[in-house]
Amino acid sequence: MLSIIVSWRDRVELGRALPGLVGAAEAVAGDVTVVSYGGDPELLAGQLGQGAERVRVVDTGARRYFHKARAQNLGAGHTAHPYLFFCDCDIVLEPSVVAGLVARLEREDGTFATLAGVRESETNARAAGHVTRFGYELRLRTADGRELHIVDHEEDADDGTRQAPGLLLVRRSDFLAVDGYNSRLHGWGWEDQDMIARLTLGAGLRRIEEGHALHLSHDDQARIGAYPPVQDRWESRDRMFRAALANYDRADFRGTYARDLEEEVGVLVREVAPA
Structure with missing residues (x-):
């Protein structure tokens, strides 16, 4: 029923997150796919450990920079279930x-x-x-009357909580209707909110926000170090947001799923071992 897709590049948190990912998938007769976008194969093998046989791996081979949006599309393209859950590699999920x-x-x-x-x-x-x-609230209304409302904030230093726009569950049919993630946005900080915006403003869907998970804390180098160089994460987020907003103003709510799969025909896929 459900394919969980995790994009990865040399992040050591995956090993701790993997049991929850596999448990969440298997609880609904699903599977887990890890997309290694330019990641180190030996490091990935160590992170997967004994769980490797329960995980599909899509490996792009060497890449200069990590590209989350494109990795997400590749993951979706090598799965088959009708529901897709995109999850970061540093999230500990509760299957329920x-x-x-x-x-x-x-x-x-x-x-x-x-x-x-x-x-x-x-x-x-x-x-x-x-x-x-620190937080922000974004409101957009389009000429056809559709409205977007996103509330987002960084970690609350007092209790350690924050929003989770990147932990997204969507029907495959709706994902395909907007052509997946938009890899024209390359960097850290807006590809997740962009998907929310396009599913809302482009496809006319309503967002449900429910449930919580544990985020394995890390520094900003782990967050942005594999992307094209920027002064800090705020520079990256600002650039991504401005590009996305220009797309919406042109009524362009399309992603790049089909193009990305066509351009990435050479990726290696290791399937889950037979039960």
């Missing part, structure tokens, strides 16, 4: 949370879902000083 979201989408047409939030494994992981919470 994912199963509950799948059940809601089955009951409620015209919807997609994200987790409502995550809690950091280390409180104040971003080393906040005087400002203990």
Whole structure:
């Protein structure tokens, strides 16, 4: 029923997250696919450990930079279940949370879902000083009357909580209707919100926010180090947002799924071992 897709490049948190990922998938007769976009094969093997036989691996081979949006599309293209859950490699899932979201989408047409939030494994992981919470609220309305409302914030230094726009559950048919993620956006900071925006403004779907997970805390180098160089994550997020907003103003809500799969025909796929 469900394909869980995890994009990865040399992140050591995957090993701790893997049991929850596999458990969440198997609870709803699903599977897990890890997309190694330019990652080290030996490091990945070590992270997967004994769980390797329960995970499909899509390996692009050597790449200069990580590209999350394209990796997400590749993962979707090498899976078959009718529901897709895109999850970061540093998220510890509770299987019941994912199963509950799948059940809601089955009951409620015209919807997609994200987790409502995550809690950091280390409180104040971003080393906040005087400002203990930073956030923003985005509202957009298009000429055809559709409206988007996104509330997002960085970690609350007092309790370690924050939003989770990248932990996204969507019907495959709706994912394909907007042509997947948009790999024209290359960098850290807006590809997840862009998918929410395009499913809402382009496909006319309603977002469900429900459930929580644990985020394995890490520094900004782990967050942005594999992307094209920027001064800091804010520069990357600002550039990505401006590009996405220009797309919406042109009523361009298409991703690049079909193009990405056509251009990435040479990836290696290791299937899950037979039970």
